[in-house]
Amino acid sequence: xxxxxxxxxxxxxxxxxxxxxxNGETVMIERNHIVIAQIVPSERTMTAAxxxxxxxxxxxxxxxxxxxxxxxxxFDETVRDPWA
Numbered sequence: 849x850x851x852x853x854x855x856x857x858x859x860x861x862x863x864x865x866x867x868x869x870x871n872g873e874t875v876m877i878e879r880n881h882i883v884i885a886q887i888v889p890s891e892r893t894m895t896a897a898x899x900x901x902x903x904x905x906x907x908x909x910x911x912x913x914x915x916x917x918x919x920x921x922x923f924d925e926t927v928r929d930p931w932a
Contacts, residue, residue, distance in 0.1 A: 851876040851883070 850873060857864060857877055867873050868889050877885040907915060 849874045849876060851878055853877075854879040854884070 850867075852860075852864065852875060854877055857875075864875055864887070868875055868887050872889045874889070875887045876883050877887065
C-alpha cells in the first residue's frame with residue numbers, strides 16, 4: 849500500500865490512477881500527515897461472454913437455443929420510460 853501527499857495526487861493523478869487500475873494497488877492520500885482518503889481498485893467484472901470464453905463446452909444448435917431462451921427467463925424485451 850502506497851501513501852502519497854494530496855499535492856502529489858493533484859500533480860500526478862493519471863499516473864496514480866494507472867497504478868491503481870493496472871496493478872490493483874491501494875493508495876492512501878495524506879494531508880498534513882493525516883490520512884484523509886484512499887483510492888482502491890474496483891472489483892474486476894466481466895461479461896458473460898468473457899466468463900464462458902474459457903470453457904470447452906460445445907452445444908448443439910437446439911441446445912444453444914434452449915439455453916439462450918432459458919437464460920432470458922422472465923425478462924421482458926419491451927422498452928419502458930424509467931421516469932414514467
